Amino acid sequence: MNELILLMGIFIAAGVVKGVTGMGLPTVAMGLLSLMMPLPVAAALLVLPSFITNIWQLFSGPSLRQIVRRLWPMMICIVPATVAGSALLIGAGQWATAGLGVALIVYASYALLAPALTVPARAEAWLSPLTGAITGVVTGATGVFVMPSVPYLQALSMSKDELVQALGLSFTLSTVALAGGLAAHNAFAVAQLNQSLLAIVPALLGMWLGQKIRSRLSATRFRMCFLLFLLGLGAELASRPFI
Structure with missing residues:
Protein backbone atom coordinates (compact mmCIF):
# COMPACT_ATOMS: atom_id res chain seq x y z
CA MET A 1 0.00 0.00 0.00
CA ASN A 2 2.80 2.43 0.87
CA GLU A 3 4.49 1.71 -2.45
CA LEU A 4 1.24 2.33 -4.34
CA ILE A 5 0.75 5.67 -2.57
CA LEU A 6 4.32 6.64 -3.44
CA LEU A 7 3.79 5.69 -7.09
CA MET A 8 0.61 7.74 -7.26
CA GLY A 9 2.43 10.69 -5.68
CA ILE A 10 5.20 10.47 -8.28
CA PHE A 11 2.73 10.57 -11.17
CA ILE A 12 0.81 13.45 -9.61
CA ALA A 13 4.08 15.39 -9.25
CA ALA A 14 5.08 14.56 -12.84
CA GLY A 15 1.62 15.63 -14.05
CA VAL A 16 1.90 18.92 -12.17
CA VAL A 17 5.18 19.66 -13.94
CA LYS A 18 3.57 18.92 -17.32
CA GLY A 19 0.54 21.03 -16.42
CA VAL A 20 2.69 24.03 -15.53
CA THR A 21 5.42 23.76 -18.17
CA GLY A 22 3.74 21.78 -20.97
CA MET A 23 6.29 18.97 -20.77
CA GLY A 24 8.36 16.93 -18.35
CA LEU A 25 6.03 14.10 -17.27
CA PRO A 26 8.22 11.24 -18.57
CA THR A 27 11.39 12.98 -17.46
CA VAL A 28 10.24 13.54 -13.87
CA ALA A 29 8.51 10.17 -13.59
CA MET A 30 11.51 8.18 -14.87
CA GLY A 31 13.91 10.09 -12.64
CA LEU A 32 11.86 9.53 -9.49
CA LEU A 33 10.77 5.97 -10.27
CA SER A 34 14.39 4.97 -10.87
CA LEU A 35 15.09 5.74 -7.21
CA MET A 36 12.85 2.84 -6.15
CA MET A 37 12.86 0.28 -8.99
CA PRO A 38 14.88 -0.94 -12.02
CA LEU A 39 14.67 1.26 -15.11
CA PRO A 40 12.86 -1.31 -17.31
CA VAL A 41 10.08 -1.57 -14.71
CA ALA A 42 9.88 2.22 -14.42
CA ALA A 43 9.72 2.59 -18.22
CA ALA A 44 6.88 0.04 -18.41
CA LEU A 45 4.87 1.92 -15.78
CA LEU A 46 5.35 5.14 -17.74
CA VAL A 47 3.91 3.86 -21.03
CA LEU A 48 0.16 4.45 -20.66
CA PRO A 49 0.15 7.77 -18.72
CA SER A 50 2.75 9.15 -21.11
CA PHE A 51 0.80 7.95 -24.15
CA ILE A 52 -2.53 9.38 -22.96
CA THR A 53 -1.15 12.79 -21.98
CA ASN A 54 0.90 13.11 -25.18
CA ILE A 55 -2.01 12.08 -27.43
CA TRP A 56 -3.98 14.93 -25.84
CA GLN A 57 -1.08 17.29 -26.54
CA LEU A 58 -0.71 16.00 -30.12
CA PHE A 59 -4.29 16.86 -31.04
CA SER A 60 -4.40 20.16 -29.16
CA GLY A 61 -3.79 22.32 -32.24
CA PRO A 62 -4.70 22.72 -35.92
CA SER A 63 -1.34 22.04 -37.59
CA LEU A 71 8.99 16.10 -39.55
CA TRP A 72 8.35 12.64 -41.00
CA PRO A 73 12.09 11.92 -41.58
CA MET A 74 12.74 12.51 -37.88
CA MET A 75 9.74 10.46 -36.79
CA ILE A 76 10.46 7.38 -38.90
CA CYS A 77 13.99 7.28 -37.45
CA ILE A 78 12.82 7.58 -33.83
CA VAL A 79 10.91 4.29 -33.88
CA PRO A 80 13.56 1.73 -34.95
CA ALA A 81 16.30 3.54 -33.00
CA THR A 82 14.19 3.42 -29.83
CA VAL A 83 13.44 -0.27 -30.23
CA ALA A 84 17.14 -0.98 -30.81
CA GLY A 85 18.23 1.26 -27.92
CA SER A 86 15.90 -0.50 -25.50
CA ALA A 87 18.37 -3.40 -25.41
CA LEU A 88 20.67 -1.06 -23.46
CA LEU A 89 17.88 -0.23 -20.99
CA ILE A 90 17.30 -3.93 -20.35
CA GLY A 91 20.89 -5.12 -20.18
CA ALA A 92 23.01 -2.27 -18.84
CA GLY A 93 21.88 -2.34 -15.19
CA GLN A 94 23.31 0.49 -13.11
CA TRP A 95 24.96 1.97 -16.18
CA ALA A 96 21.51 2.52 -17.71
CA THR A 97 20.58 4.40 -14.55
CA ALA A 98 23.76 6.45 -14.89
CA GLY A 99 22.85 7.14 -18.52
CA LEU A 100 19.48 8.44 -17.36
CA GLY A 101 21.27 10.70 -14.90
CA VAL A 102 23.53 12.07 -17.63
CA ALA A 103 20.51 12.67 -19.89
CA LEU A 104 18.79 14.64 -17.12
CA ILE A 105 21.92 16.71 -16.48
CA VAL A 106 22.41 17.48 -20.19
CA TYR A 107 18.79 18.45 -20.69
CA ALA A 108 18.57 20.59 -17.55
CA SER A 109 21.87 22.32 -18.34
CA TYR A 110 20.73 23.08 -21.89
CA ALA A 111 17.38 24.41 -20.69
CA LEU A 112 19.02 26.61 -18.04
CA LEU A 113 21.49 28.08 -20.52
CA ALA A 114 18.73 28.42 -23.18
CA PRO A 115 21.02 29.07 -26.16
CA ALA A 116 19.30 30.74 -29.12
CA LEU A 117 19.66 28.08 -31.81
CA THR A 118 18.14 28.14 -35.28
CA VAL A 119 18.20 25.33 -37.81
CA PRO A 120 18.51 26.55 -41.44
CA ALA A 121 15.83 25.12 -43.71
CA ARG A 122 18.45 23.52 -45.96
CA ALA A 123 19.87 21.54 -43.03
CA GLU A 124 16.57 19.91 -42.05
CA ALA A 125 16.88 17.22 -44.74
CA TRP A 126 19.83 15.58 -42.98
CA LEU A 127 19.54 16.94 -39.44
CA SER A 128 15.95 15.76 -38.93
CA PRO A 129 16.63 12.02 -39.41
CA LEU A 130 19.89 12.28 -37.46
CA THR A 131 18.07 13.91 -34.55
CA GLY A 132 15.40 11.22 -34.71
CA ALA A 133 17.95 8.42 -34.62
CA ILE A 134 19.88 9.89 -31.68
CA THR A 135 16.67 10.65 -29.81
CA GLY A 136 15.56 7.07 -30.36
CA VAL A 137 18.75 5.59 -28.95
CA VAL A 138 18.63 7.90 -25.91
CA THR A 139 14.94 7.11 -25.39
CA GLY A 140 15.50 3.37 -25.66
CA ALA A 141 18.48 3.43 -23.32
CA THR A 142 17.11 5.78 -20.64
CA GLY A 143 13.32 6.04 -21.02
CA VAL A 144 13.33 9.84 -21.46
CA PHE A 145 12.36 11.49 -24.74
CA VAL A 146 13.78 14.99 -24.54
CA MET A 147 17.33 14.87 -25.96
CA PRO A 148 18.10 16.01 -28.56
CA SER A 149 14.53 16.19 -29.90
CA VAL A 150 13.39 19.12 -27.74
CA PRO A 151 16.31 21.46 -28.56
CA TYR A 152 16.00 20.54 -32.24
CA LEU A 153 12.27 21.22 -32.42
CA GLN A 154 12.69 24.47 -30.48
CA ALA A 155 15.26 25.56 -33.07
CA LEU A 156 12.87 25.15 -36.02
CA SER A 157 11.21 28.56 -35.50
CA MET A 158 7.72 27.11 -35.11
CA SER A 159 4.84 28.95 -33.55
CA LYS A 160 4.01 28.07 -29.94
CA ASP A 161 1.04 25.91 -30.96
CA GLU A 162 3.04 24.13 -33.65
CA LEU A 163 5.85 23.40 -31.19
CA VAL A 164 3.40 21.93 -28.66
CA GLN A 165 1.98 19.63 -31.35
CA ALA A 166 5.43 18.69 -32.66
CA LEU A 167 6.55 17.74 -29.16
CA GLY A 168 3.35 15.75 -28.71
CA LEU A 169 4.03 13.87 -31.95
CA SER A 170 7.64 13.11 -31.00
CA PHE A 171 6.75 12.02 -27.47
CA THR A 172 3.82 9.87 -28.61
CA LEU A 173 5.90 7.96 -31.15
CA SER A 174 8.71 7.60 -28.62
CA THR A 175 6.28 6.16 -26.08
CA VAL A 176 4.87 3.62 -28.54
CA ALA A 177 8.34 2.62 -29.72
CA LEU A 178 9.59 2.26 -26.14
CA ALA A 179 6.64 0.00 -25.34
CA GLY A 180 7.48 -2.07 -28.41
CA GLY A 181 11.13 -2.33 -27.40
CA LEU A 182 10.23 -3.41 -23.86
CA ALA A 183 7.77 -6.00 -25.20
CA ALA A 184 10.38 -7.32 -27.64
CA ALA A 189 4.31 -7.78 -18.34
CA VAL A 190 0.55 -7.71 -17.84
CA ALA A 191 0.96 -6.71 -14.18
CA GLN A 192 3.00 -3.68 -15.23
CA LEU A 193 0.35 -2.77 -17.81
CA ASN A 194 -2.27 -2.78 -15.05
CA GLN A 195 -0.11 -0.52 -12.86
CA SER A 196 0.52 1.74 -15.84
CA LEU A 197 -3.24 1.97 -16.36
CA LEU A 198 -3.72 2.98 -12.73
CA GLY A 210 -0.53 22.11 -12.71
CA GLN A 211 -2.79 24.09 -15.01
CA LYS A 212 -4.47 25.65 -11.97
CA ILE A 213 -1.09 26.42 -10.40
CA ARG A 214 0.17 27.95 -13.64
CA SER A 215 -2.35 30.79 -13.38
CA ARG A 216 -1.15 31.69 -9.88
CA LEU A 217 2.57 30.97 -10.01
CA SER A 218 5.44 32.42 -11.96
CA ALA A 219 6.03 29.82 -14.68
CA THR A 220 9.61 31.07 -15.03
CA ARG A 221 10.38 30.54 -11.34
CA PHE A 222 8.71 27.14 -11.32
CA ARG A 223 10.70 26.10 -14.39
CA MET A 224 13.94 27.22 -12.77
CA CYS A 225 13.23 25.17 -9.63
CA PHE A 226 12.23 22.19 -11.78
CA LEU A 227 15.46 22.30 -13.80
CA LEU A 228 17.62 22.67 -10.69
CA PHE A 229 15.81 19.65 -9.23
CA LEU A 230 16.57 17.68 -12.41
CA LEU A 231 20.25 18.62 -12.12
CA GLY A 232 20.43 17.30 -8.57
CA LEU A 233 18.49 14.14 -9.40
CA GLY A 234 20.62 13.54 -12.48
CA ALA A 235 23.83 13.90 -10.48
CA GLU A 236 22.60 11.35 -7.94
CA LEU A 237 21.63 8.83 -10.63
CA ALA A 238 24.82 9.35 -12.66
CA SER A 239 26.98 8.67 -9.58
CA ARG A 240 25.37 5.35 -8.66
CA PRO A 241 27.80 3.00 -10.46
CA PHE A 242 30.70 4.65 -8.62
CA ILE A 243 29.26 4.45 -5.10
Missing part, protein backbone atom coordinates in the same frame (compact mmCIF):
# COMPACT_ATOMS: atom_id res chain seq x y z
CA LEU A 64 -0.87 18.26 -37.31
CA ARG A 65 -0.84 17.55 -41.05
CA GLN A 66 1.76 20.21 -41.78
CA ILE A 67 3.91 19.07 -38.85
CA VAL A 68 3.85 15.44 -39.99
CA ARG A 69 4.75 16.51 -43.52
CA ARG A 70 7.70 18.50 -42.20
CA HIS A 185 12.69 -7.98 -24.68
CA ASN A 186 9.92 -9.50 -22.52
CA ALA A 187 10.07 -6.53 -20.14
CA PHE A 188 6.46 -5.42 -20.44
CA ALA A 199 -1.09 5.70 -13.15
CA ILE A 200 -3.18 7.52 -15.78
CA VAL A 201 -5.56 9.01 -13.20
CA PRO A 202 -2.92 10.61 -10.94
CA ALA A 203 -1.02 11.85 -14.00
CA LEU A 204 -4.15 13.58 -15.35
CA LEU A 205 -4.97 14.88 -11.87
CA GLY A 206 -1.47 16.32 -11.65
CA MET A 207 -1.86 17.97 -15.06
CA TRP A 208 -5.13 19.57 -13.93
CA LEU A 209 -3.49 20.82 -10.74
Whole structure:
Protein backbone atom coordinates (compact mmCIF):
# COMPACT_ATOMS: atom_id res chain seq x y z
CA MET A 1 0.00 0.00 0.00
CA ASN A 2 2.80 2.43 0.87
CA GLU A 3 4.49 1.71 -2.45
CA LEU A 4 1.24 2.33 -4.34
CA ILE A 5 0.75 5.67 -2.57
CA LEU A 6 4.32 6.64 -3.44
CA LEU A 7 3.79 5.69 -7.09
CA MET A 8 0.61 7.74 -7.26
CA GLY A 9 2.43 10.69 -5.68
CA ILE A 10 5.20 10.47 -8.28
CA PHE A 11 2.73 10.57 -11.17
CA ILE A 12 0.81 13.45 -9.61
CA ALA A 13 4.08 15.39 -9.25
CA ALA A 14 5.08 14.56 -12.84
CA GLY A 15 1.62 15.63 -14.05
CA VAL A 16 1.90 18.92 -12.17
CA VAL A 17 5.18 19.66 -13.94
CA LYS A 18 3.57 18.92 -17.32
CA GLY A 19 0.54 21.03 -16.42
CA VAL A 20 2.69 24.03 -15.53
CA THR A 21 5.42 23.76 -18.17
CA GLY A 22 3.74 21.78 -20.97
CA MET A 23 6.29 18.97 -20.77
CA GLY A 24 8.36 16.93 -18.35
CA LEU A 25 6.03 14.10 -17.27
CA PRO A 26 8.22 11.24 -18.57
CA THR A 27 11.39 12.98 -17.46
CA VAL A 28 10.24 13.54 -13.87
CA ALA A 29 8.51 10.17 -13.59
CA MET A 30 11.51 8.18 -14.87
CA GLY A 31 13.91 10.09 -12.64
CA LEU A 32 11.86 9.53 -9.49
CA LEU A 33 10.77 5.97 -10.27
CA SER A 34 14.39 4.97 -10.87
CA LEU A 35 15.09 5.74 -7.21
CA MET A 36 12.85 2.84 -6.15
CA MET A 37 12.86 0.28 -8.99
CA PRO A 38 14.88 -0.94 -12.02
CA LEU A 39 14.67 1.26 -15.11
CA PRO A 40 12.86 -1.31 -17.31
CA VAL A 41 10.08 -1.57 -14.71
CA ALA A 42 9.88 2.22 -14.42
CA ALA A 43 9.72 2.59 -18.22
CA ALA A 44 6.88 0.04 -18.41
CA LEU A 45 4.87 1.92 -15.78
CA LEU A 46 5.35 5.14 -17.74
CA VAL A 47 3.91 3.86 -21.03
CA LEU A 48 0.16 4.45 -20.66
CA PRO A 49 0.15 7.77 -18.72
CA SER A 50 2.75 9.15 -21.11
CA PHE A 51 0.80 7.95 -24.15
CA ILE A 52 -2.53 9.38 -22.96
CA THR A 53 -1.15 12.79 -21.98
CA ASN A 54 0.90 13.11 -25.18
CA ILE A 55 -2.01 12.08 -27.43
CA TRP A 56 -3.98 14.93 -25.84
CA GLN A 57 -1.08 17.29 -26.54
CA LEU A 58 -0.71 16.00 -30.12
CA PHE A 59 -4.29 16.86 -31.04
CA SER A 60 -4.40 20.16 -29.16
CA GLY A 61 -3.79 22.32 -32.24
CA PRO A 62 -4.70 22.72 -35.92
CA SER A 63 -1.34 22.04 -37.59
CA LEU A 64 -0.87 18.26 -37.31
CA ARG A 65 -0.84 17.55 -41.05
CA GLN A 66 1.76 20.21 -41.78
CA ILE A 67 3.91 19.07 -38.85
CA VAL A 68 3.85 15.44 -39.99
CA ARG A 69 4.75 16.51 -43.52
CA ARG A 70 7.70 18.50 -42.20
CA LEU A 71 8.99 16.10 -39.55
CA TRP A 72 8.35 12.64 -41.00
CA PRO A 73 12.09 11.92 -41.58
CA MET A 74 12.74 12.51 -37.88
CA MET A 75 9.74 10.46 -36.79
CA ILE A 76 10.46 7.38 -38.90
CA CYS A 77 13.99 7.28 -37.45
CA ILE A 78 12.82 7.58 -33.83
CA VAL A 79 10.91 4.29 -33.88
CA PRO A 80 13.56 1.73 -34.95
CA ALA A 81 16.30 3.54 -33.00
CA THR A 82 14.19 3.42 -29.83
CA VAL A 83 13.44 -0.27 -30.23
CA ALA A 84 17.14 -0.98 -30.81
CA GLY A 85 18.23 1.26 -27.92
CA SER A 86 15.90 -0.50 -25.50
CA ALA A 87 18.37 -3.40 -25.41
CA LEU A 88 20.67 -1.06 -23.46
CA LEU A 89 17.88 -0.23 -20.99
CA ILE A 90 17.30 -3.93 -20.35
CA GLY A 91 20.89 -5.12 -20.18
CA ALA A 92 23.01 -2.27 -18.84
CA GLY A 93 21.88 -2.34 -15.19
CA GLN A 94 23.31 0.49 -13.11
CA TRP A 95 24.96 1.97 -16.18
CA ALA A 96 21.51 2.52 -17.71
CA THR A 97 20.58 4.40 -14.55
CA ALA A 98 23.76 6.45 -14.89
CA GLY A 99 22.85 7.14 -18.52
CA LEU A 100 19.48 8.44 -17.36
CA GLY A 101 21.27 10.70 -14.90
CA VAL A 102 23.53 12.07 -17.63
CA ALA A 103 20.51 12.67 -19.89
CA LEU A 104 18.79 14.64 -17.12
CA ILE A 105 21.92 16.71 -16.48
CA VAL A 106 22.41 17.48 -20.19
CA TYR A 107 18.79 18.45 -20.69
CA ALA A 108 18.57 20.59 -17.55
CA SER A 109 21.87 22.32 -18.34
CA TYR A 110 20.73 23.08 -21.89
CA ALA A 111 17.38 24.41 -20.69
CA LEU A 112 19.02 26.61 -18.04
CA LEU A 113 21.49 28.08 -20.52
CA ALA A 114 18.73 28.42 -23.18
CA PRO A 115 21.02 29.07 -26.16
CA ALA A 116 19.30 30.74 -29.12
CA LEU A 117 19.66 28.08 -31.81
CA THR A 118 18.14 28.14 -35.28
CA VAL A 119 18.20 25.33 -37.81
CA PRO A 120 18.51 26.55 -41.44
CA ALA A 121 15.83 25.12 -43.71
CA ARG A 122 18.45 23.52 -45.96
CA ALA A 123 19.87 21.54 -43.03
CA GLU A 124 16.57 19.91 -42.05
CA ALA A 125 16.88 17.22 -44.74
CA TRP A 126 19.83 15.58 -42.98
CA LEU A 127 19.54 16.94 -39.44
CA SER A 128 15.95 15.76 -38.93
CA PRO A 129 16.63 12.02 -39.41
CA LEU A 130 19.89 12.28 -37.46
CA THR A 131 18.07 13.91 -34.55
CA GLY A 132 15.40 11.22 -34.71
CA ALA A 133 17.95 8.42 -34.62
CA ILE A 134 19.88 9.89 -31.68
CA THR A 135 16.67 10.65 -29.81
CA GLY A 136 15.56 7.07 -30.36
CA VAL A 137 18.75 5.59 -28.95
CA VAL A 138 18.63 7.90 -25.91
CA THR A 139 14.94 7.11 -25.39
CA GLY A 140 15.50 3.37 -25.66
CA ALA A 141 18.48 3.43 -23.32
CA THR A 142 17.11 5.78 -20.64
CA GLY A 143 13.32 6.04 -21.02
CA VAL A 144 13.33 9.84 -21.46
CA PHE A 145 12.36 11.49 -24.74
CA VAL A 146 13.78 14.99 -24.54
CA MET A 147 17.33 14.87 -25.96
CA PRO A 148 18.10 16.01 -28.56
CA SER A 149 14.53 16.19 -29.90
CA VAL A 150 13.39 19.12 -27.74
CA PRO A 151 16.31 21.46 -28.56
CA TYR A 152 16.00 20.54 -32.24
CA LEU A 153 12.27 21.22 -32.42
CA GLN A 154 12.69 24.47 -30.48
CA ALA A 155 15.26 25.56 -33.07
CA LEU A 156 12.87 25.15 -36.02
CA SER A 157 11.21 28.56 -35.50
CA MET A 158 7.72 27.11 -35.11
CA SER A 159 4.84 28.95 -33.55
CA LYS A 160 4.01 28.07 -29.94
CA ASP A 161 1.04 25.91 -30.96
CA GLU A 162 3.04 24.13 -33.65
CA LEU A 163 5.85 23.40 -31.19
CA VAL A 164 3.40 21.93 -28.66
CA GLN A 165 1.98 19.63 -31.35
CA ALA A 166 5.43 18.69 -32.66
CA LEU A 167 6.55 17.74 -29.16
CA GLY A 168 3.35 15.75 -28.71
CA LEU A 169 4.03 13.87 -31.95
CA SER A 170 7.64 13.11 -31.00
CA PHE A 171 6.75 12.02 -27.47
CA THR A 172 3.82 9.87 -28.61
CA LEU A 173 5.90 7.96 -31.15
CA SER A 174 8.71 7.60 -28.62
CA THR A 175 6.28 6.16 -26.08
CA VAL A 176 4.87 3.62 -28.54
CA ALA A 177 8.34 2.62 -29.72
CA LEU A 178 9.59 2.26 -26.14
CA ALA A 179 6.64 0.00 -25.34
CA GLY A 180 7.48 -2.07 -28.41
CA GLY A 181 11.13 -2.33 -27.40
CA LEU A 182 10.23 -3.41 -23.86
CA ALA A 183 7.77 -6.00 -25.20
CA ALA A 184 10.38 -7.32 -27.64
CA HIS A 185 12.69 -7.98 -24.68
CA ASN A 186 9.92 -9.50 -22.52
CA ALA A 187 10.07 -6.53 -20.14
CA PHE A 188 6.46 -5.42 -20.44
CA ALA A 189 4.31 -7.78 -18.34
CA VAL A 190 0.55 -7.71 -17.84
CA ALA A 191 0.96 -6.71 -14.18
CA GLN A 192 3.00 -3.68 -15.23
CA LEU A 193 0.35 -2.77 -17.81
CA ASN A 194 -2.27 -2.78 -15.05
CA GLN A 195 -0.11 -0.52 -12.86
CA SER A 196 0.52 1.74 -15.84
CA LEU A 197 -3.24 1.97 -16.36
CA LEU A 198 -3.72 2.98 -12.73
CA ALA A 199 -1.09 5.70 -13.15
CA ILE A 200 -3.18 7.52 -15.78
CA VAL A 201 -5.56 9.01 -13.20
CA PRO A 202 -2.92 10.61 -10.94
CA ALA A 203 -1.02 11.85 -14.00
CA LEU A 204 -4.15 13.58 -15.35
CA LEU A 205 -4.97 14.88 -11.87
CA GLY A 206 -1.47 16.32 -11.65
CA MET A 207 -1.86 17.97 -15.06
CA TRP A 208 -5.13 19.57 -13.93
CA LEU A 209 -3.49 20.82 -10.74
CA GLY A 210 -0.53 22.11 -12.71
CA GLN A 211 -2.79 24.09 -15.01
CA LYS A 212 -4.47 25.65 -11.97
CA ILE A 213 -1.09 26.42 -10.40
CA ARG A 214 0.17 27.95 -13.64
CA SER A 215 -2.35 30.79 -13.38
CA ARG A 216 -1.15 31.69 -9.88
CA LEU A 217 2.57 30.97 -10.01
CA SER A 218 5.44 32.42 -11.96
CA ALA A 219 6.03 29.82 -14.68
CA THR A 220 9.61 31.07 -15.03
CA ARG A 221 10.38 30.54 -11.34
CA PHE A 222 8.71 27.14 -11.32
CA ARG A 223 10.70 26.10 -14.39
CA MET A 224 13.94 27.22 -12.77
CA CYS A 225 13.23 25.17 -9.63
CA PHE A 226 12.23 22.19 -11.78
CA LEU A 227 15.46 22.30 -13.80
CA LEU A 228 17.62 22.67 -10.69
CA PHE A 229 15.81 19.65 -9.23
CA LEU A 230 16.57 17.68 -12.41
CA LEU A 231 20.25 18.62 -12.12
CA GLY A 232 20.43 17.30 -8.57
CA LEU A 233 18.49 14.14 -9.40
CA GLY A 234 20.62 13.54 -12.48
CA ALA A 235 23.83 13.90 -10.48
CA GLU A 236 22.60 11.35 -7.94
CA LEU A 237 21.63 8.83 -10.63
CA ALA A 238 24.82 9.35 -12.66
CA SER A 239 26.98 8.67 -9.58
CA ARG A 240 25.37 5.35 -8.66
CA PRO A 241 27.80 3.00 -10.46
CA PHE A 242 30.70 4.65 -8.62
CA ILE A 243 29.26 4.45 -5.10
